[in-house]
Amino acid sequence: MAAIRVQDAQNGSNTSTSTGVTWGLNTTSGNLIVIVVVCGAATISSITDSQSNTYSSAVVTNANSIRMEIWYAQNITGGTTPTVTASFSSSVQNNIIIQEYSGIITSSSLDKTAGATGTGGGTANSGNTATTTQNNELIIGGGASGTFPSIGTGYINSIVQLA
Numbered sequence: 001m002a003a004i005r006v007q008d009a010q011n012g013s014n015t016s017t018s019t020g021v022t023w024g025l026n027t028t029s030g031n032l033i034v035i036v037v038v039c040g041a042a043t044i045s046s047i048t049d050s051q052s053n054t055y056s057s058a059v060v061t062n063a064n065s066i067r068m069e070i071w072y073a074q075n076i077t078g079g080t081t082p083t084v085t086a087s088f089s090s091s092v093q094n095n096i097i098i099q100e101y102s103g104i105i106t107s108s109s110l111d112k113t114a115g116a117t118g119t120g121g122g123t124a125n126s127g128n129t130a131t132t133t134q135n136n137e138l139i140i141g142g143g144a145s146g147t148f149p150s151i152g153t154g155y156i157n158s159i160v161q162l163a
Helices: none
Strands: 004-022 032-039 044-049 056-063 066-073 083-102
Touching: 032 044, 044 066
Parallel strands: none
Antiparallel strands: 004 083, 032 066, 032 083, 044 083, 056 066
């Protein structure tokens, strides 16, 4: 079964110790939630939601006082337009995008991770990546850039930037 993006939502350019993003629609039990957070130099102390799903950190990059993290919750408890909240170690400028996917294997969804940082140029690069082990992989990427490069055919572009 292929992954299908069900919905996404964003809360951008805030300066706070916690920022919430509320879904536009109900979420569905068993789906996957992926969160990309871009912020200043503070660390993310937790990701929580109003459905008590458990979030895990997948990738953390930090360069030039900008931090980008990808978090996920698999096999979620669905519910009526829940709110996802990112909490930070200090008040910091931040931008958050949340995405819900269906069609994801619910046991051990995370296959491989990679992360890299760089400046300039027009090509995003996640560094050396391992060969994936499943068919129909969902590949998530994030970036902290005023101008994000184009993506390849067959991919969906969801930009998260720190303004």
